Amino acid sequence: MKEAEGYLRHIRDCNHWNPENFRPLFIDDKCVGRLKPKMVKALAQWPNLFSISENRVNFTREISEMDDRTQALDEIVNALVEQGVISHSHGERYPVTASGREDAFATIDRTAAPYFGLRAYGQHLNGYVRSGEGIKLWIARRASDRKIYPGKLDNMVAGGLPQSLGFAENLQKECWEEAAVPCELALSAIPVGALTYCRETETGLKPDTLYCYDLELPEDFVPQNTDGEVEAFYLMNLEEVARIVRQTDEFKLNCNLVVIDFMIRHGFLSPGAPDYLEIVEGLHEKL
Template identity: 35%
Template sequence: MCRPAGHHHANPRNTSALRALASSSKLVAAQLFIVSLIVHLAKLSANFVFLFILCFAGDLQRCRPFLVAGKQVGVMQPRVLEAALRHPDVFLLDASSGSVWMHPSLVTYEERSARINAVLSQWREEGSFVTLKGWRDECYEVRTGFADPPLLKMERSATCLFGIRQYGVEINGYTRHPQLGICLWLQRRSFSKPTWPGKWDNMVAGGLSVGHSVLDTALKEADEEASIPPHLLLNLKSAGSVSFYFESERGLFPNTELVYDLELPPDFVPRNADGEVDSFELVPVDQVMERLLTPDYKTTSCPTTLDFLIRHGHLNPDNEPNLPELVELLHIPLHYLYNNHGGADGGPAGPSS
C-alpha cells in the first residue's frame, strides 16, 4: 500500500529523481528501488491493524468493540464513544467487558436502521464529525459476515465512525498497447468529490450499497464512470479480493475490495458519464509503480493496483525479495478478526449494566 494522504515521501529522493531513474538505461535497478519503497510503505500502512489488535487485547483507551445482537460489527474510538453514550436508548456500555452494544431492545433491521439514522442526522446537524460533512444519502448494510443477513443499514459516510467493514468493487482496466506494452487505465477523481478529490484511482471503483450485488455494482460503475459498452464487459473476470485497515481523520476503514480485471482493446478510450471523474490516462505498468509512490494516488486504491501488478507478474520474486510479505499485507484477515473476537456473553438480553 502507499502512504496515508498528506504524508510526504518516506524516502528523501523525490519523484523527479524516480522518473529520471525509470527513463534511464538502468530500468531494472529503478524498478527494484521503486518496489522496495512500496514494501516500506506497505509496512507503514500495516500499523493501522495494530489499533484493531490492541482493541481485542483489552486496550480500552484506544478503542472498544461495537456489537449488534451479540456479534461484533465494528470498533469504536473514544471520541465516538463519548458522543454515542449520550444516546442511552441506542447505545449501551457493557461494564463487564468494556464493549459497546446497540441497545438490545432494538431487534429488527428497520428499528436499528431508523434509530441509528436519527442519531447520525443529529450529529450531522451539530457538526460533530468531519466525515458527516460528506453525507451521501447512500447506505451500506451492516453484517456479521459478507454472506450473512444484514442487521441494519447505515449512512455510508458514517460507517467509518464505528469501524464497520466496508465492501467495494474495483475494476483494473488494462490493454496490450502495440508500442507501450501492458498499460493500465487510471482515472483522476473529480476535484469536487467529498473524498480523495483529484487523486489518481483505478479505472472503475464503487462501494457496495444497499440493494446491489457485487456484479451489479461492477456493471453499473463501469457504465457510469467509464462508459464501457456491454459487449466489452463480457470480458470482465473476477480476480479475488484485497483487504486492509486504514485510519484517517474521518475514522476507521476495514475495507474489502472485490476485484475484477478487464482487458480492453487498444483503441478503447473511457469516458465519464456521471461527473465523478475528471479525466483518464493510459499508463504503462512501470510508470504505474512509480505513480503509486506519489501523494497524488488514492491511498485506499493502492492495494488493488499492487495486487494487479503481482498477479500479472510485474512484481515478482526476482525484482522484489519481500514479495510474500507484501502479499500478506494486501490480505489482512478482517473477517477472521471480527468473527473470532469480540463475541459477548449476555445473550438476547444484552450487556450487563
C-alpha cells in the same frame, strides 16, 4: 527509497491503526465496529439503545428486526449530523455486519460507517490492454472538485458497494458512470479476488474490503467519464504505473493496493522481488 519499500509503505499506511484508540461495538455478541472515545460519549445520549462498559459497547438486544435497527440507527445518525459529530449524510446505504454483506444486522448511511468503525466494501476495476509492448493500464485522474483525494490518480473504475445493489449491477453502474464502459463489456470483467485493509482516520476506523476486477479492453476503446468524478484518463505502461506507485503518492491511497495486486497476479512483480511475500500477505489483512 528501495523498490520493496516503495510498495510496502502504501500497504503499511493503509493498515495503520491502534486498537487502544477504540472500543468495540457489538450486536448480538458479534463485533461489527469500533468507536473512538468521542463517539462512545456521543452514543451515551441513548442509554436505552447502547449499553456502555469499559471494554465494549453493546447495541441493545431489544431491537431484533433489521428494519427496526436500521431506523433506530438512522435517527441517531441524523441527530449526530445535527450535533456536528458526524459531518454529513451521503445517501448511499452500507451494511452493518461482522462478516459479509449477506449477514447484515442493519444498514446505515455510508458517511456514518467509519464513525462507527463499520466494515466498508468497494469494487475496483483494472481496465487494461494487451499491446505489442506488453500490458497497459488505463488510469483515471480524479476531478479536482472531489471531497476525497482531489486530483489524485485512481483505478479506471472504482466505487463503493451499496447494500441495495448486487455485485454485477453496481459494477455495471460504476463502469458506465466513470468510464462509459458499455454494459455488455462491463459484464466481461473478471472478478479476481478481494483485498482487505484496516485504517484509522480522523473520524474513526475503516476496515475495508476491495473486490477487484480485471477488464481486458479492445485497443481502440477510450474511457470517457460521464458523471464528473474523473477529469482525465491515461493509458500507461505497467512499468510507468509501477514507478508512480513506488516513487510517489500520486494515487489515491487504497488504489495503490489494487495496482500492486494487479502487478502480482500478472507476474510483473515476481517471487524474486525484494520482500515479495510481505507485499503479497500485506494485501490480505485480517479484519
